[in-house]
Amino acid sequence: MSQKRFNSDLLDFLNNSPTAFxxxxxxxxMLEAAGFTRLHEGERWQLEANQGYYVTRNDSSIIAFRHNAKSMLEQGIRLTGAHTDSPCLKVKPQPEIRRQGYLQIGVEVYGGVLFAPWFDRDLSLAGRVNYQTKQGELRACLIDMRDPVAIIPSLAIHLFRGVHENRSINPQQELMPILSQL
Structure with missing residues (x-):
């Protein structure tokens, strides 16, 4: 695979993966297309030599491996690791907040979020939605709005007297995206 194709595929993957889910x-x-077989944690595995396998947990973690004909003692093991999550603002349960004529969404900070970059930029919404059908079944689906749906406005710079001092941001009060005006 050429470097250009690799870069293009990587960017496509990143653009299509706004959340760990x-x-x-x-x-x-991608693993299925490459011939890997999905395994389930609660089942007994029947592994075949030179076959690729993968396991997921909570639809947010994945482990893939290839079972070789030789034992690990003979051949050793090669392992590569990465994580699928990243710092973000997660929507809280019962997130609707109506305040001062605006519809806002309650969020919680996940990971080592730098607060300042979240202000005054278009925000979208993506993740897993869990819901109950009319028949009482629990289901989940992935959503990705892609287009901007919210913003976290900051105070205009000429109204913020301490602009050049260290600013302390209270995420519970100041990081609530505005969805719309009521």
Missing amino acids: HAVASLSQ
Whole structure:
């Protein structure tokens, strides 16, 4: 594979993987296309030599491996690791907040988020939605709005007297995206 093709495929993967759930779904499809077989943690595995396998957990973690004909003692093991999650703002349960004429969404900070870059930029919404059908079945689906749906506005610079001092941001109060005006 050429470097240009590799870079293009990597960018496509990143653009189509806004959350860990999306990344694991994309990786599962890629592994299936490469001949890997999905295994389930609660089942007994019957592994075949030189076959690729993968396991997912909570649809947000994935482990893939190839079972070789030689034992690990003879051949050793090669392992590569990465993580699929990244710092983000996660939507809280019962997230609707109506305040001062605006519809906002309650979020919680996940990971080592730098707060300042979240202000004054278009934000979208992506992740896994869990819901109950009319028949009472629990289901989940992935969503990715792709287009901007919210913003976290900051105070205009001429109204913020301490602009050049260290600013302390309270994420519970100041990092609530505005979805719309009521």
